[in-house]
Amino acid sequence: MISLPLYLAPLLCLFGSCLIGLVPWRDERRIHQVALIVATLFVALSLLQIGQWLAGISASVRETIFTWGSYRFEFTLAMDRIAAVFFLVTAVLGGLVIRFSQYYMHREPGQKRFFATMLIFMGGMTIVVLAGDIVTLFTGWELVGIGSFLLIGFYRHREWPVRNALKVYSIYRVCDVGLLIAAYEEHRLFGTGNFSEQGLQAISAQAVLPIALLILLSAAGKSGQFPFSFWVARAMEGPTPSSAIFYGAISIHVGVFLLMRTMPVWEVSEIARVCIAVVGLVTAVVTTIVGHVQSNIKGRIGYASVAQVGLMFVELALGLETLALIHFVGNASLRCYQLLVSPSVVAYILRLQSSATEKGRPGPDRTLESRLFPKLRATLYVCATQEFFMEFIVNRVFLEIPQWTARHIMAENSTILNVWTRSFLLNLFLVGGVSWAGRDYTTALPFTLGVGVSYLIGVVGIYLLPRRLRQQSLDHLEGLSAHYSLSARLVFISFLGMSGFPITPAFWGADMLLAECMKIGLPVALLFSGTFFLNGIVLARTFTRLYLGPAGHHHLSRPELEART
Amino acid sequence: MTTTIKDSLSRVARWVPHQGPLKDFIHHNTLHAFQEFPFVEGCLRASRLYGAWTFLPLSTYRDLFRNGEVSELAVRESVEESDLPLARELRERQPSDSWSRGLLSDQWGDYAPAPGVAETGLRSRWRSRHRLKLNHRIHPKLFRLLGQFFDQGIAMWEAPHPECRLYDFVRDLVVKSWMPLRPWSSSPVRGLLEGTPEHAIETVLLRFLGPNSEPYFERYLLEMCLAHPGWSGMVSELEHHPEHLLDPRRVSLTEVCALELIAEYAYILMDLGADFEPLIGPENPPPGPLPYQPDYQLEITKPEQVACLWQHAFERSYRLGLIDLLREHRINRPLFALPDYAPKFQAFFCIDDREGSLRRHLEAQDPGIETFGFAGFFGVDCVYQGVDDAFPSKQCPDPVHPKHRIREFRVDSRRDAKSLHHPEIHDDSHSLVRGFVISQTLGLWSAVKLALSIFHPSLNPLATSSLQKVDDTSTLELHRTSESEEEGFFSGYSYEEMADRVERVLLSSGLTAGPMARLILFAGHGASSINNPYFSAYDCGACGGRGGGPNARAVAMMANRPEVRELLRLRGIDIPVSTWFLGSLHDTTRDEMRYFDVEAIPPSHRELFFELQGLMEIAVGLNAKERCGRFANISPKIDPRDAILAVRRRSVSIFEPRPELNHATNAACIVGRRWMTRGLSLNRRCFLNSYEPSLDPDGTILASLLSALVPVGGGINLEYYFSRLDPEVYGAGSKLPHNIQGLIGVINGTEGDLLTGLPTQMTEVHDPLRLLLIVEQTPELALKAIQASAEVEQWVSHHWVQFLCWDYYNGTWHEFRQEGFHPLAILEAVS
Numbered sequence A: 001m002i003s004l005p006l007y008l009a010p011l012l013c014l015f016g017s018c019l020i021g022l023v024p025w026r027d028e029r030r031i032h033q034v035a036l037i038v039a040t041l042f043v044a045l046s047l048l049q050i051g052q053w054l055a056g057i058s059a060s061v062r063e064t065i066f067t068w069g070s071y072r073f074e075f076t077l078a079m080d081r082i083a084a085v086f087f088l089v090t091a092v093l094g095g096l097v098i099r100f101s102q103y104y105m106h107r108e109p110g111q112k113r114f115f116a117t118m119l120i121f122m123g124g125m126t127i128v129v130l131a132g133d134i135v136t137l138f139t140g141w142e143l144v145g146i147g148s149f150l151l152i153g154f155y156r157h158r159e160w161p162v163r164n165a166l167k168v169y170s171i172y173r174v175c176d177v178g179l180l181i182a183a184y185e186e187h188r189l190f191g192t193g194n195f196s197e198q199g200l201q202a203i204s205a206q207a208v209l210p211i212a213l214l215i216l217l218s219a220a221g222k223s224g225q226f227p228f229s230f231w232v233a234r235a236m237e238g239p240t241p242s243s244a245i246f247y248g249a250i251s252i253h254v255g256v257f258l259l260m261r262t263m264p265v266w267e268v269s270e271i272a273r274v275c276i277a278v279v280g281l282v283t284a285v286v287t288t289i290v291g292h293v294q295s296n297i298k299g300r301i302g303y304a305s306v307a308q309v310g311l312m313f314v315e316l317a318l319g320l321e322t323l324a325l326i327h328f329v330g331n332a333s334l335r336c337y338q339l340l341v342s343p344s345v346v347a348y349i350l351r352l353q354s355s356a357t358e359k360g361r362p363g364p365d366r367t368l369e370s371r372l373f374p375k376l377r378a379t380l381y382v383c384a385t386q387e388f389f390m391e392f393i394v395n396r397v398f399l400e401i402p403q404w405t406a407r408h409i410m411a412e413n414s415t416i417l418n419v420w421t422r423s424f425l426l427n428l429f430l431v432g433g434v435s436w437a438g439r440d441y442t443t444a445l446p447f448t449l450g451v452g453v454s455y456l457i458g459v460v461g462i463y464l465l466p467r468r469l470r471q472q473s474l475d476h477l478e479g480l481s482a483h484y485s486l487s488a489r490l491v492f493i494s495f496l497g498m499s500g501f502p503i504t505p506a507f508w509g510a511d512m513l514l515a516e517c518m519k520i521g522l523p524v525a526l527l528f529s530g531t532f533f534l535n536g537i538v539l540a541r542t543f544t545r546l547y548l549g550p551a552g553h554h555h556l557s558r559p560e561l562e563a564r565t
Numbered sequence B: 001m002t003t004t005i006k007d008s009l010s011r012v013a014r015w016v017p018h019q020g021p022l023k024d025f026i027h028h029n030t031l032h033a034f035q036e037f038p039f040v041e042g043c044l045r046a047s048r049l050y051g052a053w054t055f056l057p058l059s060t061y062r063d064l065f066r067n068g069e070v071s072e073l074a075v076r077e078s079v080e081e082s083d084l085p086l087a088r089e090l091r092e093r094q095p096s097d098s099w100s101r102g103l104l105s106d107q108w109g110d111y112a113p114a115p116g117v118a119e120t121g122l123r124s125r126w127r128s129r130h131r132l133k134l135n136h137r138i139h140p141k142l143f144r145l146l147g148q149f150f151d152q153g154i155a156m157w158e159a160p161h162p163e164c165r166l167y168d169f170v171r172d173l174v175v176k177s178w179m180p181l182r183p184w185s186s187s188p189v190r191g192l193l194e195g196t197p198e199h200a201i202e203t204v205l206l207r208f209l210g211p212n213s214e215p216y217f218e219r220y221l222l223e224m225c226l227a228h229p230g231w232s233g234m235v236s237e238l239e240h241h242p243e244h245l246l247d248p249r250r251v252s253l254t255e256v257c258a259l260e261l262i263a264e265y266a267y268i269l270m271d272l273g274a275d276f277e278p279l280i281g282p283e284n285p286p287p288g289p290l291p292y293q294p295d296y297q298l299e300i301t302k303p304e305q306v307a308c309l310w311q312h313a314f315e316r317s318y319r320l321g322l323i324d325l326l327r328e329h330r331i332n333r334p335l336f337a338l339p340d341y342a343p344k345f346q347a348f349f350c351i352d353d354r355e356g357s358l359r360r361h362l363e364a365q366d367p368g369i370e371t372f373g374f375a376g377f378f379g380v381d382c383v384y385q386g387v388d389d390a391f392p393s394k395q396c397p398d399p400v401h402p403k404h405r406i407r408e409f410r411v412d413s414r415r416d417a418k419s420l421h422h423p424e425i426h427d428d429s430h431s432l433v434r435g436f437v438i439s440q441t442l443g444l445w446s447a448v449k450l451a452l453s454i455f456h457p458s459l460n461p462l463a464t465s466s467l468q469k470v471d472d473t474s475t476l477e478l479h480r481t482s483e484s485e486e487e488g489f490f491s492g493y494s495y496e497e498m499a500d501r502v503e504r505v506l507l508s509s510g511l512t513a514g515p516m517a518r519l520i521l522f523a524g525h526g527a528s529s530i531n532n533p534y535f536s537a538y539d540c541g542a543c544g545g546r547g548g549g550p551n552a553r554a555v556a557m558m559a560n561r562p563e564v565r566e567l568l569r570l571r572g573i574d575i576p577v578s579t580w581f582l583g584s585l586h587d588t589t590r591d592e593m594r595y596f597d598v599e600a601i602p603p604s605h606r607e608l609f610f611e612l613q614g615l616m617e618i619a620v621g622l623n624a625k626e627r628c629g630r631f632a633n634i635s636p637k638i639d640p641r642d643a644i645l646a647v648r649r650r651s652v653s654i655f656e657p658r659p660e661l662n663h664a665t666n667a668a669c670i671v672g673r674r675w676m677t678r679g680l681s682l683n684r685r686c687f688l689n690s691y692e693p694s695l696d697p698d699g700t701i702l703a704s705l706l707s708a709l710v711p712v713g714g715g716i717n718l719e720y721y722f723s724r725l726d727p728e729v730y731g732a733g734s735k736l737p738h739n740i741q742g743l744i745g746v747i748n749g750t751e752g753d754l755l756t757g758l759p760t761q762m763t764e765v766h767d768p769l770r771l772l773l774i775v776e777q778t779p780e781l782a783l784k785a786i787q788a789s790a791e792v793e794q795w796v797s798h799h800w801v802q803f804l805c806w807d808y809y810n811g812t813w814h815e816f817r818q819e820g821f822h823p824l825a826i827l828e829a830v831s
């Protein structure tokens, strides 16, 4: 029997996503057909490949995508126990949710976007779980992130989904810095990013501690652990099936996966294990309390799910990998189902409440909290209501610098062209600095080219807008994508390119540059990646402000506008 | 001074949406507050206030015209009758056959609603002058507190002291907690919480708006409330009707406004310091009048006038078509009403637009079947407590205040109560430890459940169905034995009262005008759905958003009582001994019929009942088939038996946001004899109310019919109308991202405002047409009946419904225009 290469599954999803992109948006039937065929094939493929792995037919892939000088970019996929479980759950729940959505999304405007993004997400998730090395994992990680951004902001003509999408994206970006630096630190330490080779080396616990903490930061951020838990509730803005698969089932467990995958690295450090356990435990306790005061059903399910993820962190810190795997499967299925049937809760609870045999409200847990003495009870309640000030803390610690940069360096409140140009110049400045420091100018070429082309695409997109809109200051949401969709698409592509999204040239370029930075030293690498990611956040903010949000009256001509004021 | 704040807020409360909690979803006119204005003017003023669409986009009308849904003739009539400046211009400049071309052209530009008062008014100056985004900062915090305070069972941890008022609840948290409740705990504003809410409002507003700004307080409060219409509306509704909640809360709009103002003050002090400029001053002139005030200059833009003409033409098109259909039918109708004709079965259905097609299919089975339409509570105004219910709930139209309670009790006590629990939904999985155990054990099982419910949907405890209330082992406690009241209700009815109710149904529907059949059926209706927070909007509107089974059962039981029949005989209604009444329930989603008290049917009527049951099975199959024609993913050529399976599958599918289309496409209401419409396919667009004009010589029956029909039918119609026109402002937007808030409402995301109106999934196929009321009666009596009630008169004379009168003597048509009926000109010219 021929063993099927592992990259088939993610490729299938990404290919399906592109195929949906080609179908006209009015042709709902065709969109559904493509999505269903891809999802079915995907599930079949996952079963087949897991079967092959069980049968002992190795199917791991190691491809060198390209080399540039001494730099070699590798793409490694491998199957093992953890990957198999995550792969299976992603495929089965993803397939079910896509099937569910075919009926659910019937006649919904924007469903082309929805299915295309769902497939991107499933493809990204597969890359994450099958990744054999950390850079490959990062590629999938970014795909999952952008999928989240697009689906939270699915109702892009409304204010809150767009704002929350941006909020979640910013937190994801913070986690990305952590992961990328961890990746290069690992590379430096082990000489390889390949997970299977890392476990074989004995490295002192002290040396791996920084890596472990960076990994913990990104795992905690992506999985909504303390102090990032608040975003999980904010992310429930898209159609229910997308919330179910992302924040109920799969995406929320990505941090658990990352910890499992990098377990050989951090396992040796006692301090790291204690930190992971503490984060998990604090999350479990805090989010359970916060979840108890949630008066909306999706928030309640979201926090309950995050609390269980916290327990999984604890399990992993204790080395109970198998238990955590079972826990993951159960929690993912349970929360996915709960979110999908969440609209039923009204009829269900009301029936219990009005039923003569049940007598009144169905057991809210009043025993413990109501026994506390009043001051403590009030304090706990106030903390729970405000999510233990998590949003406040995260804003202060992580997001104030990006916001300050956005305002003062990137001139965020001026025009879009100004921001785009400053961002481009900032990139050039970075490249110049790094190449000058490293005395190696050839490595800068791919990055400069990638960013340059993206910038030009963006400029074209911007010039498609009428002059008065182009020159408008960006102090609130303008919703231009409703009437200038081509311009919006070009600027979005430009944003992806300039922020170093995987599969764009700038990503490979940035990757190489970062490798270069690591040679110079950690501070330079920190500065480089930090600035690079800040830049991404600013571009996302700018794009969001101009193109998303409630559509105003921009499509009207000036006399029409004047007529109504 | 304190009283003026209260008065201001009671005036403000008028302009926020009036919609109760989900469990009592009752259709009503979204713009009820604007009914004092003529229809078009009211809609335009509302659009200026809320920033909503008044008409469809011009491109939609053009499409409708091209598809033939708006006819050339209708456009001509619309331009001819309109007094808009644009219509005058067209009339003067162009010949009538080029008007539609004139309206089709692009020269008018396009239009979109301007932002409402909440975004452009006085309060928005914080944003435009000071770059303060107060709504972004305060709304999530305020909504979270409100949500927790009003929660009816979603949160596991109840708010501390839910028995005190909202204001005290917040103050209590601020005072007792060691941690700050931002922003109410901040030291400069904390003191304001100590006083009364009215005092806080006055103090803060005076500081915000400057000295001598009292006249603008109301305006600021209105803008603040309209920035979150859902919560303002819910609070004001619960302030006056706390009984909407099972677990009542004490609250007032004043308290919410005070809390919000204190929060605003806190942020403004934080950002601008203590010496900020007030919003009204020498450089900042006070704002102009509000759209609903008489001195407001309402200007209608050119594109809006075009849209208005199109909208009239759209309504006129439907009207012309329907009148043609009815006139033709009157001439060609099949003759069946022979003098010694005896009907085989008679059946009463709700006037609901969804029952029209079932009536047609049933009648088509046998010429001896007669059907009647009567409001689905069949005159039984009661609160009802089923065997499984912990407390009674209202089973009659919203404006009626019932005085009687009907209790269901079980004859056969062997039957156990079914288990209602569903472990995945139940609270257990949300606590930490139990959640751990459940996800480790039951977790995987829910993936299996999910797969099953996607590939093989079946009835489960999550579904709601009116059929669940049909119980063959129970009976109703109808007859009152004692005169004492229990919790404000009489338990049951006296024979006299029963006779009143039965008489009303039989007389006003015109059944007594002819012979009575041996078996007479009363069919209430209800719906089934799953995963649907709007479930109560699908049930019978005349039963207060609940299934009409108990009412149908009760009226049949009343009419079968010998004592009641004796009383009726004295009043001149002679029910033959051989006549038996039977109650039943039609599930409009599943197209399933259940009969009550089948055991009690006398043996002599058994055969007849089985025959009726058989015919009914065929009719519901055909009805299901007709309904399937409207669902995009089911073939219209489907076999009736498969159609039934298809609609039943729909009713239990968790992935189906449209279990049925409910009242969508409703457009008309016909009050008259059945032969006007018998055999006529009205596409499930008409409410059909049976009425015998010859039995109503002084119009009192018509007046009492209209007094319920106009607000209820018009309310359903206009709720669909406005939710379709502006799904985001008047409607609830798409149902797909909805999240349940505290069991009282739905929100988007986890911290959005409560959504009011109907979701797009219910309204997308709806054509926004005002209800066309057609009454078979002489214009004189119709006018008298309209004027009998001030409410009905306002609806009709301000054109919130269109009123046509069809003279039953000579078949002429009359239209209600300016205070009276005028013969329809065009029709007479044609005939």
Ligand SMILES: [Zn+2]
Residues within 6 Å of the ligand: B350, B351, B352, B375, B376, B525, B539, B540, B541, B542, B543, B548
């Ligand atoms: Zn009804």
